[in-house]
Every structure is written in structure tokens, then in C-alpha cells.
Amino acid sequence: MWPVLLAYYTGVATAAGAMIAWSGNKKVGKRKIILFHQEKPLPSCRALLQKRGGQVLKELPLVHALVARLPAKGKVIEELGLHPDIRLIEDDFEVHTVELPAARIRQEKQIVPWGVERIGAPRAWQVAAGEKVKVAVLDTGLDAGHPDLAANVRGTQNIKFPGWRAGDGNGHGTHVAGIIAALNNSFGVVGVAPRAEIYGVKIFNRQGDGYISDIVAGLDWALKNKMQVVNMSFGTSQPSQALEEAVRKCVQAGMVLVAAAGNEGRDDSVLYPARYPGVIAVSAVDKKDNLASFSSRGTEVTVTAPGVDILSTYPGGKYRTMSGTSMACPHAAGVAALILAQDRRLSGRQVARIICRTAIKLPDLSPREQGDGLVNATALAAVARFIGEMGTAGEESVG
Structure with a gap:
């Protein structure tokens, strides 16, 4: 399996109005997420x-x-599940990225990676290049000093280890950031939106380990700091009510949420959060427009994008090729940044609608494999027309 989150979550049971999810593990101090009714102050x-x-x-x-860690002895969890102020208790289950070794590349003179070229981004730069659009990369951190990223990095936040810098000892986050916004200069690579403003939000450690609560906290930070696009190159096969609510609130606030469909390699296997309504779920294709063998597919797929042998930035000023829907996802996030650079008043749902309506249908792929088609940056010049067509009409749902 390519970069993707695996989650361990065993089920949900109902107890007198409050739902309680548990793992069957009686170890004392297991992490839980306890959701309270809004009228109850958190203190x-x-x-x-x-x-x-x-x-x-x-x-x-x-x-x-x-x-919180709740005592496993006695009936503390069951009793809390009956408390009128509590509406849900679920596991804060651990998740982690799983990657194949990345291929090292010595990159000097700048090239346009095949994925950036395939979706037509270079032609779109005549219209917009992502200027003044804030993109949050929720991932393993970011090499903010990488020479092909530094000028576009506007900030970092370490959710996983508060107070420490949000460096990237894994490489996944830096690679994703480069696909979105590597600089258009004389060396290395160039991203889909080479003038977008990147914010690295570290929610996983150097081994790629984290919790559902880290993802929720990352979305909270993105919302409070007015991020316009959020890239989520991860996924889990198991649902979380807390994560679903966080996603819904960000979508309602007008943010563009883009997520990897998953690397399960079979039908009906789109992962969360890509599976949630309002999220742009991205599958992966190769250089011949074939669906990548590892790519998840299903009715939740919104669009597809290049995701095989993608060259991008890597910590330490390096470059590597990686594969996965983790790499396809930032291609779509970059296109969202290009669209918003033309009109930052667009809501997330409007941006998603434009992406869907301008996507290129690939003749050999089904809707379950490609959604509305290959994400298409060349349609940027038509954004104004689509905005006019939308007018005050209701927005279509996505995801």
C-alpha cells in the first residue's frame, strides 16, 4: 500500500442516548474522544x-x-455514556502512514513534472498561479527551508508536538507541498500553483503516526487561520464522528477540502475523510491515463489526477519520486488554488463545482474510477463564465 493511513477501530455501540465506541482492549488509560452538547462549557x-x-x-x-484517558476499571465509560451532557464517546484511534521507498533523483535544471504538465497547469499560469491563496498541508510536517519551497512557505504549525518546530522527518509532507506549490525558478521542479501560500500543519510524527484527534485539531487550526484550501493526503477505512463533524464545519465555512481517495486497489474502498460529503475525493492515474493499480474507487470519487512516479521536493533540499493517491490529491488542491487566485470570494462548494464541470472525461475509465474526470487546470480561463452561470443558483453537492 502506498502513502495512506491505516486505522484500527472496532465498532460502535449505543448506550441510552450516548454512543460509545470501544476496541475491546481493557488497558487502563486508552485514549477517547468525548463529544459534549454545545451548551455545556468545556471547562x-x-x-x-x-x-x-x-x-x-x-x-x-x-x-x-x-x-482524555479514561479508567478502564469499573464502569466509568458506561456511566459517562449515560451522562446527559455527553453525546458521544469514541476511540481516539491511532493512524499511521505506510509508504514504499521513494526513488532518489538528482535534480538540477528545472523541469515540469509530468503530472503538472498533464493537467495543463503551465498554460493556466498565464491567467493565475495561485497568488495570495492560503493552502494548508495537513501532513508529516514541512521542510520550510527547502530552496524550491521557502519563498512560498508562509507559516507552519506543530499540532503533534506543540511548541516544537514543524519539521518533516518523514518526507511525505514536503513531497505533497512541492506538488502544490514548488517555485517556478531555474532549478528543481515546479508545482501546480507555484505562487500559492503554503502552511505546513504537522499532525503526524516522523514515523507517520498520529491520532484522529490530531487531524481534527489540524482542521480547527486551518479554520481559525482562514485557510482557503486544505490538502489531506491521508485516509482511514473506519469512520469517526468527530472527524466527520470537523469536516462538515469546515465545508460549511467555505473551505476547499481535498483528500486522497485511498490506495486500497479495489472498488467501494474510498477512505475517510475523502468519503465525507463536501470533500473533493481524488483517485490516481498513470502517464497513460490508466487508473493506478493501487487506487481506490467508488461512487465517492470526485475527480482523478496524476499519482504514479511523481517527482517533487523532499527534505534536505532533495527531490524524489513517489506514488499514491497522496500524490494525486495535491494536484487537485493546486488547481483549487489557481481557481481561487482568480476570485477569492468563491466558496469551497463553488470551487468544487468548477473543478467537476471542467474535468476531462477519460474514455477508458468509469465514473467510479475517475469521478467527473481528470482535473483540468487549462479550464481556468473559463472560470468567469462558470461564475456567471452559477449566479445565485443553489450549489451542487460534492463528495
Whole structure:
């Protein structure tokens, strides 16, 4: 499996109005996400958990929840599940990226990677190149000093280890960022939107390990800091109510959320959060427009994009090729940045609608494999026309 998150989550049961998800593991102190009713202030919620012997680890204001370790002995979890202030208790399950070794490339004179060329980005730069569009990369961190990224990096945030710099000891996040916005200069590579503003949000450690709560906290940061596009090159086969609520609130706020469909290599296998309504779910194709063998497919796929042997930036000023829907996803995020550079008043749903309506249908792929088609940057000049057509009409749903 290429870069993708694997999750361990065993089920959900209902207990008198509050849902409780558990793993069957009786180990003391297992992490839980406890979602409270909005009218209950989080400080009071914290006191409630502490009174029951819980250790509160962090707050998740976006979904009005706390992350805590709850005693496994006795009936603490069952009793909390019956508490009128609590609406849901679920595992804060651990997730991690799984990658194949990346191929090292010595890159000097600048080239346009095949994926950037295939979606027509160079022709779009005559109209827009992502200027003043804020793109958050939720990932393993970012090499903010990479010479092919530094001028476009506007900030970083370390969710995983607060107070520490958001460096990238893994490489996945830096690679994704380069696909979106590597600089158009005389060396290395160039990204889809080479003038977009990149913000690296570290939600996974150098091994690619993190929790659902880290993803939720990353989305919270993106919303509070007015990110316009959020790239999520990860996924899990198991749902999370907390993550779904976080995604919904970001979509409602007008953000463009783009996520990898997954690397499951079979039908009906699109992962979360790509599976959630409002998210642009991206499958992967190769240089011949064939669906990548590893790519997930299903009715939730929105569009497809290049995702095989993609050359991009890597920590330490290096360049490597990687494959996965993790690489396809930032191609679509880059196109979203190009669209918003023309009109930053567009909502996330409007941007998604434009991406879908301008996508190129690939004749040998089904809708379950490509969604509306190959993401298409060359349609940028037609954005104004689509904006006029949309007018005040209702927005189409995506995802």
C-alpha cells in the first residue's frame, strides 16, 4: 500500500442516548474522544471527566470535545455514556502512514513534472498561479527551508508536538507541498500553483503516526487561520464522528477540502475523510491515463489526477519520486488554488463545482474510477463564465 493511513477501530455501540465506541482492549488509560452538547462549557466538561478519574489530554473546540484517558476499571465509560451532557464517546484511534521507498533523483535544471504538465497547469499560469491563496498541508510536517519551497512557505504549525518546530522527518509532507506549490525558478521542479501560500500543519510524527484527534485539531487550526484550501493526503477505512463533524464545519465555512481517495486497489474502498460529503475525493492515474493499480474507487470519487512516479521536493533540499493517491490529491488542491487566485470570494462548494464541470472525461475509465474526470487546470480561463452561470443558483453537492 502506498502513502495512506491505516486505522484500527472496532465498532460502535449505543448506550441510552450516548454512543460509545470501544476496541475491546481493557488497558487502563486508552485514549477517547468525548463529544459534549454545545451548551455545556468545556471547562465544566473537563471537571466532569477529572472527577471520574479521567486524564484530559487536549481540547477540540471545533467539535466541542475533549481527548482524555479514561479508567478502564469499573464502569466509568458506561456511566459517562449515560451522562446527559455527553453525546458521544469514541476511540481516539491511532493512524499511521505506510509508504514504499521513494526513488532518489538528482535534480538540477528545472523541469515540469509530468503530472503538472498533464493537467495543463503551465498554460493556466498565464491567467493565475495561485497568488495570495492560503493552502494548508495537513501532513508529516514541512521542510520550510527547502530552496524550491521557502519563498512560498508562509507559516507552519506543530499540532503533534506543540511548541516544537514543524519539521518533516518523514518526507511525505514536503513531497505533497512541492506538488502544490514548488517555485517556478531555474532549478528543481515546479508545482501546480507555484505562487500559492503554503502552511505546513504537522499532525503526524516522523514515523507517520498520529491520532484522529490530531487531524481534527489540524482542521480547527486551518479554520481559525482562514485557510482557503486544505490538502489531506491521508485516509482511514473506519469512520469517526468527530472527524466527520470537523469536516462538515469546515465545508460549511467555505473551505476547499481535498483528500486522497485511498490506495486500497479495489472498488467501494474510498477512505475517510475523502468519503465525507463536501470533500473533493481524488483517485490516481498513470502517464497513460490508466487508473493506478493501487487506487481506490467508488461512487465517492470526485475527480482523478496524476499519482504514479511523481517527482517533487523532499527534505534536505532533495527531490524524489513517489506514488499514491497522496500524490494525486495535491494536484487537485493546486488547481483549487489557481481557481481561487482568480476570485477569492468563491466558496469551497463553488470551487468544487468548477473543478467537476471542467474535468476531462477519460474514455477508458468509469465514473467510479475517475469521478467527473481528470482535473483540468487549462479550464481556468473559463472560470468567469462558470461564475456567471452559477449566479445565485443553489450549489451542487460534492463528495
